[in-house]
Amino acid sequence: MSDGKKIYKPKPVSGFPEWLPEYRAVELAWLDRLRAVFESYGFCNIETPAVEEVDALAAKGGETEKEIYALSRLHADEDDKKESRLALHFDLTVPMARYVAQNFNGLVFPFKRYQMQKSWRGERPQKGRYREFTQCDIDVVNVDALPLHFDAELPAVLAEAYQALDIPPVELHISNRKIVVGFLNALGVADAAPITRILDKADKIGADGVLKMLAAENVQDDIAQKALALASIKTHDDGFAEQVRALGLSHPLLDEGLSELSFVMNNLSHLKSGSVIADLGIIRGLDYYTGTVLEARFAGDMGQLSGHMAIGGGGRYDDLAGSFIGQKLPGIGVSIGLTRLFGLLMDKGMIVPLAKSPAQVLVLLPNEALRQTAAATAQALRARGLRVEMYHRDAKIKNQFAYAEKKGIPYVWIIPFKDGQPHEVKNMATGEQKTADLASFSIP
Amino acid sequence: MSDGKKIYKPKPVSGFPEWLPEYRAVELAWLDRLRAVFESYGFCNIETPAVEEVDALAAKGGETEKEIYALSRLHADEDDKKESRLALHFDLTVPMARYVAQNFNGLVFPFKRYQMQKSWRGERPQKGRYREFTQCDIDVVNVDALPLHFDAELPAVLAEAYQALDIPPVELHISNRKIVVGFLNALGVADAAPITRILDKADKIGADGVLKMLAAENVQDDIAQKALALASIKTHDDGFAEQVRALGLSHPLLDEGLSELSFVMNNLSHLKSGSVIADLGIIRGLDYYTGTVLEARFAGDMGQLSGHMAIGGGGRYDDLAGSFIGQKLPGIGVSIGLTRLFGLLMDKGMIVPLAKSPAQVLVLLPNEALRQTAAATAQALRARGLRVEMYHRDAKIKNQFAYAEKKGIPYVWIIPFKDGQPHEVKNMATGEQKTADLASFSIP
Numbered sequence: 105m106s107d108g109k110k111i112y113k114p115k116p117v118s119g120f121p122e123w124l125p126e127y128r129a130v131e132l133a134w135l136d137r138l139r140a141v142f143e144s145y146g147f148c149n150i151e152t153p154a155v156e157e158v159d160a161l162a163a164k165g166g167e168t169e170k171e172i173y174a175l176s177r178l179h180a181d182e183d184d185k186k187e188s189r190l191a192l193h194f195d196l197t198v199p200m201a202r203y204v205a206q207n208f209n210g211l212v213f214p215f216k217r218y219q220m221q222k223s224w225r226g227e228r229p230q231k232g233r234y235r236e237f238t239q240c241d242i243d244v245v246n247v248d249a250l251p252l253h254f255d256a257e258l259p260a261v262l263a264e265a266y267q268a269l270d271i272p273p274v275e276l277h278i279s280n281r282k283i284v285v286g287f288l289n290a291l292g293v294a295d296a297a298p299i300t301r302i303l304d305k306a307d308k309i310g311a312d313g314v315l316k317m318l319a320a321e322n323v324q325d326d327i328a329q330k331a332l333a334l335a336s337i338k339t340h341d342d343g344f345a346e347q348v349r350a351l352g353l354s355h356p357l358l359d360e361g362l363s364e365l366s367f368v369m370n371n372l373s374h375l376k377s378g379s380v381i382a383d384l385g386i387i388r389g390l391d392y393y394t395g396t397v398l399e400a401r402f403a404g405d406m407g408q409l410s411g412h413m414a415i416g417g418g419g420r421y422d423d424l425a426g427s428f429i430g431q432k433l434p435g436i437g438v439s440i441g442l443t444r445l446f447g448l449l450m451d452k453g454m455i456v457p458l459a460k461s462p463a464q465v466l467v468l469l470p471n472e473a474l475r476q477t478a479a480a481t482a483q484a485l486r487a488r489g490l491r492v493e494m495y496h497r498d499a500k501i502k503n504q505f506a507y508a509e510k511k512g513i514p515y516v517w518i519i520p521f522k523d524g525q526p527h528e529v530k531n532m533a534t535g536e537q538k539t540a541d542l543a544s545f546s547i548p
Numbered sequence: 549m550s551d552g553k554k555i556y557k558p559k560p561v562s563g564f565p566e567w568l569p570e571y572r573a574v575e576l577a578w579l580d581r582l583r584a585v586f587e588s589y590g591f592c593n594i595e596t597p598a599v600e601e602v603d604a605l606a607a608k609g610g611e612t613e614k615e616i617y618a619l620s621r622l623h624a625d626e627d628d629k630k631e632s633r634l635a636l637h638f639d640l641t642v643p644m645a646r647y648v649a650q651n652f653n654g655l656v657f658p659f660k661r662y663q664m665q666k667s668w669r670g671e672r673p674q675k676g677r678y679r680e681f682t683q684c685d686i687d688v689v690n691v692d693a694l695p696l697h698f699d700a701e702l703p704a705v706l707a708e709a710y711q712a713l714d715i716p717p718v719e720l721h722i723s724n725r726k727i728v729v730g731f732l733n734a735l736g737v738a739d740a741a742p743i744t745r746i747l748d749k750a751d752k753i754g755a756d757g758v759l760k761m762l763a764a765e766n767v768q769d770d771i772a773q774k775a776l777a778l779a780s781i782k783t784h785d786d787g788f789a790e791q792v793r794a795l796g797l798s799h800p801l802l803d804e805g806l807s808e809l810s811f812v813m814n815n816l817s818h819l820k821s822g823s824v825i826a827d828l829g830i831i832r833g834l835d836y837y838t839g840t841v842l843e844a845r846f847a848g849d850m851g852q853l854s855g856h857m858a859i860g861g862g863g864r865y866d867d868l869a870g871s872f873i874g875q876k877l878p879g880i881g882v883s884i885g886l887t888r889l890f891g892l893l894m895d896k897g898m899i900v901p902l903a904k905s906p907a908q909v910l911v912l913l914p915n916e917a918l919r920q921t922a923a924a925t926a927q928a929l930r931a932r933g934l935r936v937e938m939y940h941r942d943a944k945i946k947n948q949f950a951y952a953e954k955k956g957i958p959y960v961w962i963i964p965f966k967d968g969q970p971h972e973v974k975n976m977a978t979g980e981q982k983t984a985d986l987a988s989f990s991i992p
Contacts, residue, residue, distance in 0.1 A: 112603045114650040114872050117634065120597035122647065124654045125661065128594050144930045146907030146937030146957075150572050153564035153680050154598065154636075154666060158622070159556040170623045177670040178602070178616040178635060184670075190561065191622060192598075203566065206558040210568045212904055212954045214940055217569065222598060226621040236597050251941050253919075428558050460656055463590030475697075486588045493590030496658055497695050510656045513590075 119227070119235030121447060126457035126512070131446055133458070135220055137268040138240050138440065142218035145261055147242050150217050152199040154224075155190040160202050160428075168194050168389060171225040192224040195390070196241045197421070197437055204245050204435075205428030214246040214254075220442075232413050234443050240265070241418075243437030245425050250434040252364060255396040255420060256371035262400065262416060262438040263375050271449065272406035273376075274415065277338075277383035278368060278398040281419070282361030283348065284384065287334050290355035291327050297391070299323060303335045304387035307412060311336075335385040341373075342366040344382040361395070368396060379403065388419055395420035396436065402448075409452060415445040459512025463493040464547055465529075466508040467517040471498045474519060481519050481527070484542050492517075508532060515547065563671070563679030565891060570901035570956070575682075575890055577902070579664055581712040582684050582884065586662035589705055591686050594661050596643040598668075599634040604646050604872075612638050612833060615669040636668040640685045641836070641868070641881055648689050648879075649872030658690040658698075664886075676857050678887050684709070685862075687881030689869050694878040696808060699840040699864060700815035706844065706860060706882040707819050715893065716850035717820075718859065721782075721827035722812060722842040725863070726805030727792065728828065731778050734799035735771050741835070743767060747779045748831035751856060755780075779829040785817075786810040788826040805839070812840060823847065832863055839864035840880065846892075853896060859889040903956025907937040908991055909973075910952040911961040915942045918963060925963050925971070928986050936961075952976055959991065 116122075123131060139149075161172060173192040177184055193199045196219045204215060220240045227233050242261060244254050259276050266274040284303070288296040302317045309317070311332055318328040330351060337347045345362045365382055372380045388397045400416035401407055418438030426433035449455050467482045469475060482494040493513065495504045508516045509532060517540070518528040529540035560566075567575060583593070605616060617636040621628055637643045640663045648659060664684045671677050686705060688698050703720050710718040728747070732740040746761045753761070755776055762772040774795060781791045789806045809826055816824045832841045844860035845851055862882030870877035893899050911926045913919060926938040937957065939948045952960045953976060961984070962972040973984040 112601070112606075112872060114604060114646045116650070117597065117599065117601060117632070120599060122594070122596050124651060125592040125594055129592065131595075132593055143906040144935050146905050146910075146935060146955075148569040148573065148905050149576055150566070150569055151575075152566050153561065154668070155561065155564060155680070157556075157561060160558060162556075170621070172622040173619045174622045175617045175619060175636070175670075177614070178618045179614040183672075188561070192619070202558045206560070207568060212951070216905070216937070224598070228627075236599070253940065428556060461590050461592050461660070462587040466590075491588050491590060493660070496697065507656070511590075 118229040119233065121234060121236070121443060123450075124457075124460075126460045127450065127455060129458035129462070130455055131442070134269055134442065134446070135238075135240070138220065138265050138442075139218070141261065141265045141268050142240075142242050145216070145242075147216045147218040150200070150203060150219055151221060152193070152196070152203050152219070154192055154222070156193050156199055156202060158189040158191045161191055161193065161198060168225060171227050173224050173226050194225050195223050196221060196239050196439065197243065197390075197392070197424070200241070200243055200437075201245070201421070201425035201433075201435065202428055204425045204433060205431075208429065208431075214244050214250065216242070216244050218242045232411070232444060232448060234447065237441065237443035240440040240442050241437055242439075243435055245433055245435035248432050248434075250420075250422075250436065252367055253371070254436050255364065256368045258418065258436055258438045259368070259372060259380070259398055260375065262398075262418070262440070263379065265440060266400065266416070269445075271402075271445070272454075273379065273403040274400050275378070275403040275407070276372075276375075276380050276398055276400055277386050278365065278372075278380065278396065279382065279384050279386040280361040280365040280368075280396050281387075281393050282357050282395055283365065284331075284334060284361075284387065286355040286358030286361055287348070287351075287353055288327075288331065290353040290358055291330060293327065299327075299331055300387050301389075303331060303385070304389060306332075306335060306385055335387075337382075337384040339382050340378060340380070342369045342382070344369075344384060348384070364395060388417055392421040392424040393419040394422040398438065400440070406452075410448050413444070413448065414441065415448065416440045459514075461493065461511035461513055463491050463511070463513045465490055465492045465515045465517050466504070466511075466513045467492060467494045467519065468501060468504050469495045469498050470501065470519070470521055474521070477519050481517065481542065485517070485545070488546070490545075490547065505530075562673040563677065565678060565680070565887060567894075568901075568904075570904045571894065571899060573902035573906070574899055575886070578713055578886065578890070579682075579684070582664065582709050582886075583662070585705065585709045585712050586684075586686050589660070589686075591660045591662040594644070594647060594663055595665060596637070596640070596647050596663070598636055598666070600637050600643055600646060602633040602635045605635055605637065605642060612669060615671050617668050617670050638669050639667050639834070640665060640683050640883065641687065641834070641865070644685070644687055644881075645689070645836075645865070645869035645877075645879065646872055648869045648877060649875075652873065652875075658688050658694065660686070660688050662686045676855070676888060676892060678891065681885065681887035684884040684886050685881055686883075687879055689877055689879035692876050692878075694864075694866075694880065696811055697815070698880050699808065700812045702862065702880055702882045703812070703816060703824070703842055704819065706842075706862070706884070707823065709884060710844065710860075713889075715889070716898075717823065717847045718844050719822070719847040719851070720816075720819075720824050720842055720844055721830050722809065722816075722824065722840065723826065723828050723830040724805040724809040724812075724840050725831075725837050726801050726839055727809065728775075728778060728805075728831065730799040730802030730805055731792070731795075731797055732771075732775065734797040734802055735774060737767075737771060743771075743775055744831050745833075747775060747829070748833060750776075750779060750829055779831075781826075781828040783826050784822060784824070786813045786826070788813075788828060792828070808839060832861055836865040836868040837863040838866040842882065844884070850896075854892050857888070857892070858885065859892065860884045903958075905937065905955040905957055907935050907955070907957045909934055909936045909959045909961050910948070910955075910957045911936060911938045911963065912945060912948050913939045913942050914945065914963070914965055918965070921963050925961065925986060929961070929989070932990070934989075934991065949974075
């Protein structure tokens with residue numbers, strides 16, 4: 105069995121990040137804070153499997169589809185061929201939509217859920233791109249109709265969530281798919297998707313790049329120019345509508361999109377000035393969006409430093425969940441790209457690590473004869489709600505203090521060496537050491 | 549792009565469980581409690597990727613190896629062939645060991661970590677077996693030597709963790725691999741693994757089944773009988789050693805195993821009487837264990853109901869982490885099989901669901917004109933630390949109350965319809981409705 109063991113030298117796998125404990129502690133604290141914000145709005149938690157049947161993911165991913173990771177057993181046999189093919193989900197929206205459709209009768213609508221899980225995309229490794237990443241999503245799905253108010257409420261919760269993380273300021277760039285699709289329809293383009301996919305790349309390839317790609321797709325130059333003009337409109341209020349109308353086109357879908365985006369912008373006017381931008385260049389890569397679409401980016405200096413990369417996003421999908429069961433189940437969701445956000449700040453040295461251990465107190469073990477006393481002391485402190493480690497062997501006291509120092513444990517507890525002596529505790533930050541009472545000790 | 553969309557009817561994927569929100573809320577509460585126990589002993593959290601390179605998993609899994617899920621991109625191209633092959637981890641011990649080896653210089657030893665993540669095994673679907681399951685692991689890894697005290701401390705933490713879940717009583721079955729291997733060596737069997745693998749199946753196939761399988765493997769009958777006699781020894785104290793010696797065999801490794809297990813049993817004597825059993829039939833399926841091995845099972849009636857299935861386990865692995873970098877890095881860990889545990893109790897109807905929503909208060913929206921007032925009220929309550937949902941549209945008040953009822957939201961807040969009127973709040977459990985002060989309202 106264990107013959108032929110190869111020596112395998114471990115190395116990081118590109119695109120699959122993992123962090124040292126002191127940084128993971130920060131990530132965990134972030135997850136706690138996001139959970140608190142989401143629950144404060146009444147979103148319940150769900151978790152869906154890492155995998156979906158390939159058929160559930162197919163035709164939902166757009167550009168992402170080719171990056172899906174499929175599963176197969178390392179030593180597959182004939183039975184495997186009879187089973188449905190499974191693949192790792194590439195986002196949390198499609199699994200949630202499938203979950204809602206599948207559990208329709210067990211849910212109360214509007215269904216408001218948050219989900220904080222990993223997703224996987226087999227992208228080419230590059231700066232800021234991960235193949236495994238944690239997303240923190242909130243979504244609302246309702247039967248038949250979903251009030252437009254949610255298109256403003258969810259971005260507002262998203263803004264509050266970013267604020268809870270104590271990170272540099274974030275701005276929300278919002279558009280509505282109906283605007284660009286209606287606009288292209290007005291220009292006589294029936295299938296907008298090939299053009300919007302190219303417009304979506306404007307941030308990466310610039311206006312000239314977009315025009316070249318559109319020309320290569322045989323899009324007429326006047327259409328390309330007008331589409332680019334539309335995608336360049338950005339305003340901090342509902343002024344975008346006037347700028348769109350100045351382009352001289354009209355279409356019912358375009359009007360609907362303009363009216364919806366105006367409503368959303370006006371209902372977000374209570375957020376910090378400048379932090380919300382109507383940005384008609386926002387497309388989002390996934391096919392399932394039908395109305396409001398948004399992207400979160402760092403503002404100001406950090407925006408520059410991060411190449412204005414999206415650190416979150418979302419939008420409305422009127423046909424996704426319902427498509428599974430032939431019902432109308434419109435939804436809207438926003439998502440924080442936690443791993444990308446965290447990774448960007450790690451790269452810039454902007455994550456301040458926490459301690460390497462969650463322990464608040466290290467109980468020393470002066471010698472083996474005192475092990476029972478030390479263990480009982482640790483247990484008594486735990487019973488009072490403290491996080492306590494007992495040093496594991498009778499090493500030199502100096503080394504035990506050094507251990508507390510290295511793990512960032514703020515208090516060291518010294519048990520009495522003889523009966524009748526008092527317990528003492530040392531505050532590692534101030535160096536102060538004083539007698540302590542086991543029954544009343546607490547950490548300020 | 550979206551042409552040719554197939555209608556995909558969602559159905560549960562066998563072996564990949566997911567729960568309704570009111571049950572997921574219980575699972576989440578369990579994860580919170582386990583985290584609190586683990587952190588109270590100073591275990592830090594880490595998270596490793598879902599995948600490892602196949603070479604890191606190979607030759608670690610024993611029987612599990614053939615169940616490994618490998619990954620490939622759905623539309624793989626030539627570049628994919630150049631990359632290392634990736635597979636989903638089948639436990640959290642091998643990834644942790646790889647992490648320790650890889651981050652050796654960034655960690656402080658003894659390294660104590662907890663990890664609560666999913667693992668995957670492509671098993672045949674059957675009762676109580678999952679292909680995706682959450683494990684909650686704690687492990688200690690040290691350089692060169694790891695005191696035997698940890699072999700008792702970790703099972704004690706495990707026992708405390710089960711207690712924190714408020715589930716039927718659990719018993720820990722503990723053995724030491726050195727006993728069975730030393731015993732077989734004393735019988736002249738050099739490679740114990742083929743025999744121990746069969747002994748491990750005793751719970752499933754019974755003594756006769758074990759003897760038949762051993763005979764089929766050409767194991768001499770007297771060896772088979774003695775091995776079975778050893779594996780049948782179970783005592784609640786260190787009396788097992790005498791019973792082993794009565795079998796008349798001696799070997800240094802056997803003696804070492806007996807002495808270690810006696811130490812562990814004596815150091816666990818403070819746990820509830822009868823909850824710890826020296827059980828020499830415990831083998832554990834994974835190849836990497838070298839000393840202490842243990843399994844957690846429900847005791848009493850629930851033990852019967854669950855077919856004495858393992859709901860946790862673990863052991864010592866002196867060569868696993870070090871094998872990656874050619875160092876001595878002995879470790880010991882225990883793991884709660886959270887999904888199996890939760891699934892067993894779900895099957896028996898023993899999980900009491902929580903509310904479908906985490907919201908504590910639903911603020912009614914009597915009419916659209918009052919939306920700003922309702923939203924401001926909800927926000928004011930949130931600012932006071934409450935979890936608050938605002939009803940999303942001006943539905944009939946009766947329907948809004950029904951929504952609170954269905955989602956299990958315990959308080960409904962009624963804003964004043966006119967200036968000067970007071971706010972009111974209704975306790976949904978008692979039916980009592982009274983005036984409430986926005987600035988001081990709290991939930992008992």
